[in-house]
Amino acid sequence: MLAKITAILEKMDPITLDEMKSIRLMDRIDSKFVAPVALLPQLLEEMKPYFKVQINNGTRIAPYTTQYLDTPQMDMFTMHQNGKLNRQKIRIRSYVDSKISFLEVKNKNNKGRTKKIRVPIDISHVDSINDLEANIEFLKEHSLFESLKLEPSLANTFSRITLVNNRKTERITIDINLVFFNYRTGKKKELEQIMILELKQDGWQRSDFRDILMKLRIKKTSFSKYCMGLVYTNPHIKYNRFKARWQRINKL
Numbered sequence: 606m607l608a609k610i611t612a613i614l615e616k617m618d619p620i621t622l623d624e625m626k627s628i629r630l631m632d633r634i635d636s637k638f639v640a641p642v643a644l645l646p647q648l649l650e651e652m653k654p655y656f657k658v659q660i661n662n663g664t665r666i667a668p669y670t671t672q673y674l675d676t677p678q679m680d681m682f683t684m685h686q687n688g689k690l691n692r693q694k695i696r697i698r699s700y701v702d703s704k705i706s707f708l709e710v711k712n713k714n715n716k717g718r719t720k721k722i723r724v725p726i727d728i729s730h731v732d733s734i735n736d737l738e739a740n741i742e743f744l745k746e747h748s749l750f751e752s753l754k755l756e757p758s759l760a761n762t763f764s765r766i767t768l769v770n771n772r773k774t775e776r777i778t779i780d781i782n783l784v785f786f787n788y789r790t791g792k793k794k795e796l797e798q799i800m801i802l803e804l805k806q807d808g809w810q811r812s813d814f815r816d817i818l819m820k821l822r823i824k825k826t827s828f829s830k831y832c833m834g835l836v837y838t839n840p841h842i843k844y845n846r847f848k849a850r851w852q853r854i855n856k857l
Contacts, residue, residue, distance in 0.1 A: 606646065613649045614665040620657040620769055625776075635719050638802040638818060639826040641857050642781055645800055651817045652768065656777065659767035661702065666764050668701040669780075672730040673831050675758035676750055679842075682758075685832050686846050690715035693749050694831055699729040708740050710747040722747050731757060759834045760786045763801075770813045776805045777814050783830070787838035794837040799857050801828055826850065 640648075658665050674695045675681045684692040691714050699706040709723040724743050731737055734755045737744070744752035766779040780803075783796040802823070804814050818824075827850065836844045836851055844851065 606643070609646050610649065611666070613646060613653065614658050614766065617649070617653050617656065617658045617768075619660040619665075622659060622661045625659055625767070625769065634806050636804040636806075636815075636825055637828045638804075638823050639799055639828050639854055639857065640802065640821075640823045642798055642800045644821060644823070645779065645781070648779075648802075648817065648821060648823075649766075651820065652777075652814070655813045655817075656768040656770050659769070664702055666766055668762065669765050670699045670701060670729060670762050671760065671830070672697040672699075672757055673759045673834075674731075674734070674755040676754055677756060679758065679835075680750060682832055682835055682842070685829060686843060688846060694829075695744070695748060695750075695755065696831075697726065697728070697730060698723075708737065708743065710744070730760065733757075757788045759788065759831060759838070761830055761834055763830075772813070774806065774810065775812055775814060778803045778805070780830075785830075785834035785838050787835065790839050792838040794834070796837075796854075799854060801830070826853065828854075 661667060673681075674697075681692070681694050692712075694711045696709050696711065697706055698709055706726050706729045707723040708726045709721055712720045712722075714720070724740060726737070726740060728736065734741075734753055741752055744755070748755075762782075762784045763780045764782045766781075768777040768779075769775070770777075780801040781797075783799075783801070785794045785796075786792075802818070804812060806812065832844075832847060833851070833854070835842055836847050
């Protein structure tokens with residue numbers, strides 16, 4: 606199926622990484638959807654007239670890695686599990702092809718807006734918080750938690766397709782080939798049969814992407830890679846809030 610996906614992407618109008626910088630949407634409204642990856646060729650065919658695909662160094666499908674940091678008590682997971690509307694995640698996001706990494710603090714407020722603050726760093730992962738010594742002040746300024754107590758919690762890898770509509774009012778990411786690794790349990794989980802779709806907009810407005818999803822009967826499904834990765838790799842974790850989601854994804 607990868608060859609089919611690649612062939613469709615090759616036929617879509619490209620947009621460069623530099624051109625995409627004006628559509629970064631660091632302060633935005635996110636909507637997520639989960640669907641069987643088998644629907645991806647049909648989805649891309651529907652998107653082809655209305656969207657451009659991001660291209661970087663000739664690549665349309667880019668590998669990503671993420672390392673999440675949390676407290677020993679897993680406070681960031683607990684905030685989400687308990688339904689706290691103002692919550693935060695801290696991670697190192699790495700663009701493998703470009704060899705670029707960022708330390709990111711990602712905040713979501715009670716209005717549903719996501720705001721991401723980040724700083725470039727020279728490493729793609731840490732063994733302990735001491736490896737981020739040069740950026741501890743950044744964490745102290747932006748983190749809700751005591752920076753020196755943070756530790757690696759979860760890692761993931763995935764492949765991402767990034768698109769923007771022709772009107773440049775929305776950005777879409779499609780993540781496939783998800784793999785999670787839990788630092789505390791040592792467990793690994795692959796989710797190869799699903800794709801995570803994310804619609805990023807400056808605010809609520811008409812969406813070309815939503816129209817296509819409605820046509821394909823793909824429904825909105827909240828999905829946190831961090832929280833679901835922990836649910837899949839830690840059998841002892843409390844996950845009441847995510848149970849229905851977990852069951853639905855397993856059916857897909």
